[in-house]
Structures are given as structure tokens and as C-alpha cells.
Amino acid sequence: MKPVNYALLALLPCVLLSGCFNNSEKPTAGMGQLLDGDTDGYSPVVPGITLSFPEDHQAHDSFRQEWWYLTANLTTETGEQLGMQWTQFRIALAPPSTTEATVMQQSAAKPRIQTATHSQNKTVAQPNSWQTEQLYMSHTALTSTNEHLAAERWSRGNANFSGTQANPLIIQQDDWQWRSHNQQLFPATLDVTTADFSYQLQLDSQAPFQLQGDNGYSRKNATGTVASYYYSQPFIQVSGSIERNGKTIKVSGDAWLDREWSSQFLSKTQQGWDWFALRLNDGSALMLFQLRDNSGKQQDFYSAKRMYPDGSGTLISSDQISMTATDWQQTDSGRYPVAWDISIESESIKISTQALNADASMPLSVPYWEGPITISGSHSGMGYMELTGY
Numbered sequence: 001m002k003p004v005n006y007a008l009l010a011l012l013p014c015v016l017l018s019g020c021f022n023n024s025e026k027p028t029a030g031m032g033q034l035l036d037g038d039t040d041g042y043s044p045v046v047p048g049i050t051l052s053f054p055e056d057h058q059a060h061d062s063f064r065q066e067w068w069y070l071t072a073n074l075t076t077e078t079g080e081q082l083g084m085q086w087t088q089f090r091i092a093l094a095p096p097s098t099t100e101a102t103v104m105q106q107s108a109a110k111p112r113i114q115t116a117t118h119s120q121n122k123t124v125a126q127p128n129s130w131q132t133e134q135l136y137m138s139h140t141a142l143t144s145t146n147e148h149l150a151a152e153r154w155s156r157g158n159a160n161f162s163g164t165q166a167n168p169l170i171i172q173q174d175d176w177q178w179r180s181h182n183q184q185l186f187p188a189t190l191d192v193t194t195a196d197f198s199y200q201l202q203l204d205s206q207a208p209f210q211l212q213g214d215n216g217y218s219r220k221n222a223t224g225t226v227a228s229y230y231y232s233q234p235f236i237q238v239s240g241s242i243e244r245n246g247k248t249i250k251v252s253g254d255a256w257l258d259r260e261w262s263s264q265f266l267s268k269t270q271q272g273w274d275w276f277a278l279r280l281n282d283g284s285a286l287m288l289f290q291l292r293d294n295s296g297k298q299q300d301f302y303s304a305k306r307m308y309p310d311g312s313g314t315l316i317s318s319d320q321i322s323m324t325a326t327d328w329q330q331t332d333s334g335r336y337p338v339a340w341d342i343s344i345e346s347e348s349i350k351i352s353t354q355a356l357n358a359d360a361s362m363p364l365s366v367p368y369w370e371g372p373i374t375i376s377g378s379h380s381g382m383g384y385m386e387l388t389g390y
Contacts, residue, residue: 039064041095042263045227051216053209054183056231057171057259058164059157061134064092066261068171068178070190071277071384072201072238073372074253081356082242082251083143083372083384084199086192088171088178090157091135136162138173142197142244143360143371149244151194152364185233185257189240201240203255205233208311212287213303218260220291221267221301228262234277234285235309254279256384269295272389274323274337276353280379284308286349288316288342290323292389306347320346329358333367334390351377353385 043062060066072084134157141150153173155161162173169180169188180188187204210232212218218230236255241248256277275289288304302323304316321344325337338355353373360371369387374380 039263042092045217045229045262045264047214047217047224047227049217049229051211051229051231054166054169054185056229057169057183057185058166059090059134060261061090061092061157062096063261064095064263065265066090067259069258069260070178070203070236070255071370071372072236072253072255073279073382073384074238074242074251076242076249076251078249080144081372081382083141083356083360084201084242084255085139085141085143085370085384086176086178086190087139088162088173088176089137089139090163091137093133093135096133132157134163136173137365138162138176139362139364140176140192140194141360141362141370142199142242143357145357148357148360148371149194149196150362150364151196154365186236197242197244199240199242199251201238201251203236203238205236207233207235207309209233210287210305210307210311210313212305213315218303219301220265221270221298226262226264226267228260228265230258230260232259232277232287232307233257234279234287234307254382256285266291269293269298270301270389272387274340275386276340276342276373276383277385278351278353278373278375278381278383280349280375280381282379286344286347286383288321288323288344290321304344306344314347316344316346320344326352327358329355331359331361331369333361333363334369336361336369336387336390338369338385338387340385349378351375351379353383355385 042064068088070086074082074084076082136155136157138153155173157163164171167183169183169185171178176192178188178190190201190203192199212230212232216229216231218228220226234256236257238255239252241250271292271294273289273291278286280286285307291301293300302318302321304321305313306316307313324341326341327339329336329338338358340353343350353375356372361367361369371385373383373385375383
């Protein structure tokens with residue numbers, strides 16, 4: 001295994017993600033330039049691969065990037081609406097060597113060794129586990145109508161710090177932990193503590209996973225030269241408690257989990273994306289995103305799927321999708337389109353979205369907007385929106 005370049009580790013949040021700009025400056029590069037790069041030595045994303053569970057809930061170290069992405073629309077005991085986001089990112093600093101790739105293949109199905117005391121939430125480090133090519137970054141946020149709190153953590157991949165464990169399934173960055181009861185994603189608990197807020201949530205779902213795109217192969221442009229493996233669970237029930245401003249409150253609601261991994265998520269000319277996770281009042285869910293191209297030569301790319309709790313779903317042709325921003329918000333980290341009109345003719349959907357808090361920008365290593373939204377029009381409901389590259 002190659003030694004870690006610790007200077008690169010220290011600079012990576014700036015170099016890899018933010019292009020060395022502060023929160024008051026606009027990024028000089030689009031998200032495509034930040035997420036593009038040399039893919040030599042990494043595993044490619046190709047069509048025809050069958051996703052496998054529970055194995056694919058864990059990290060895929062031979063790919064350059066991946067994430068576990070949970071958003072939730074919550075209601076307090078007094079009826080207040082809140083939004084919650086938790087995301088864990090994995091970033092490879094270098095492709096695995098031939099030796100490393102062989103070891104990963106041999107050990108992929110083996111659970112890590114646990115300490116004798118389960119309640120300590122720790123695992124015993126494997127030999128040479130302090131040497132790593134993997135970097136982890138986690139984001140979390142809590143949003144109300146008049147407050148948006150966000151936090152971030154970075155660390156290298158190590159069984160004692162950050163990564164995944166197979167049985168029980170654990171996804172962790174220090175004490176920010178998703179802990180399942182067994183190898184499956186659900187049921188699970190999610191515990192996160194920051195300087196400004198904390199939450200302890202119970203998560204459960206009985207619905208089948210939804211494979212996005214072509215059976216989990218999700219194109220990110222029309223030709224398929226960039227793509228990811230992508231699956232979702234839009235139908236998660238949530239209960240638990242949140243602590244903020246010195247008070248602990250009980251909450252309940254619905255959550256949505258997205259899982260993606262790739263060695264190249266975007267092409268260089270793609271400036272960013274507008275992503276929606278919507279729950280409609282007829283019981284269906286709608287995943288929708290557009291990738292904005294800034295070259296003047298390529299059209300924006302759209303992808304959408306309408307999904308149901310029984311596991312069925314309908315892929316939506318891009319020519320059926322119309323999206324128009326109707327309101328913008330200037331924040332500390334950029335100017336974002338926080339309200340939209342969305343029309344999908346084939347699904348008889350004609351809706352408008354409104355942000356619960358228009359100032360829900362994430363002033364972190366890479367700035368973006370992420371927050372809960374409400375839906376009105378042909379359908380009502382709630383959901384989440386993410387805006388990047390502005």
C-alpha cells in the first residue's frame with residue numbers, strides 16, 4: 001500500500017472540493033470540473049451490473065467517490081415543521097494498487113473484527129489500517145422556518161474513525177453513526193451531535209429499494225460517458241428526538257435515502273445540478289434532477305422516476321419534463337433558485353415548490369443549498385431540494 005500524502009490530506013478540502021475560495025467568493029469552477037478527474041486505475045461504472053444487497057450498502061473503495069445521503073421532513077410534538085440532512089461522503093485520494101485491489105476483492109464479504117464490548121461503538125483496527133487512500137467528509141443540517149444550522153467533519157478512513165462495517169451495518173464518521181440491527185439498512189438508528197444541535201432517530205422501512213436509471217445504472221449525460229450506480233429508499237418512517245437551544249423535542253416524519261458511487265459523476269462542462277426528492281399526496285414519490293451544462297454546446301440533462309411503496313416505478317422521458325425557477329434567494333454562499341414550477345405531462349403532474357426556509361445554504365467546504373420544501377398544485381406534499389454550482 002502506498003504511504004498517505006498527509007500534505008494532500010490537509011489541503012484536500014480546499015483543492016478537491018472548493019477550489020480554494022472562501023464563503024464570500026463565488027467558485028471559479030463548476031461542479032463538473034470539481035467532480036471530474038483522472039479515472040485511470042479506478043473501477044468504471046458500466047451498464048448491466050446487478051446491484052447486490054446488503055453488500056452495496058457498504059463502501060466501494062475502488063471507485064473515486066460515493067455518498068450515503070439522508071433527508072427527512074419532520075414534525076415536532078407541537079406541529080412545527082423541520083428538515084434534517086445527514087450525508088457521509090467517501091473520496092479516494094488515489095486508485096488502489098494491484099495488491100490493494102486483490103485484498104479488497106478477497107475481503108469484501110468479510111465483516112470487520114469488533115471489540116468485545118458492543119456498546120463502545122468501536123472496531124479493532126486491522127493491520128496497516130492507519131495507511132489509507134480514503135478520505136471521509138460528513139455534513140449535517142437542521143432547518144426550521146427561521147433557522148438553518150449546519151456542520152461538517154473530515155477524517156481519513158479507518159475502522160476507529162470513519163467508514164463502514166458489514167455486520168451489523170455501521171456507517172460512521174467518529175460519533176456520527178448510522179447503526180443497523182444487522183446487515184440490512186433497516187431498522188437502524190442515526191445518532192449525530194454537533195456544537196449547535198443533536199438528534200437521535202429511529203429509521204425503518206419495509207419498501208423495496210428503488211433502482212434509479214437503468215436498473216441502478218444512472219446516466220449523467222445523454223451519451224452515458226458519465227454515470228453512477230444509484231439506488232434510493234424514498235419510503236422511510238422516522239421517530240426520535242432532536243436537541244436544539246438547550247431543549248429536547250420529540251419528532252416524527254418521513255425520510256429519503258440516496259446511495260451513489262462512481263469514478264466520474266459529471267463531465268467538465270456540467271456546472272451543477274438541481275435535485276428534488278418529492279413525496280406526493282397520492283402515496284407516490286418523485287425523484288427528479290437536471291444537470292446544467294455551461295458549454296453552450298450541450299443541452300441540460302434530465303432524469304426522473306415516479307416510485308411507489310410496492311417497489312414499482314415509472315422512468316420518465318426527459319422530453320416530458322419542464323422546470324422553471326420562479327424565485328431566487330441571495331445567501332452568504334451564493335444566489336439560489338429556491339422556488340420552482342415543475343411539469344411532467346406524462347404523469348399529469350403540474351406543481352410548484354416553495355422552500356421552508358429560503359436561506360438554507362450550506363456554508364461548508366463546498367457551498368450549496370439544501371433544505372425542505374412544500375408542494376402545491378396538481379399534487380400536494382413535502383420533500384427536499386438540493387442546488388449546486390451557483
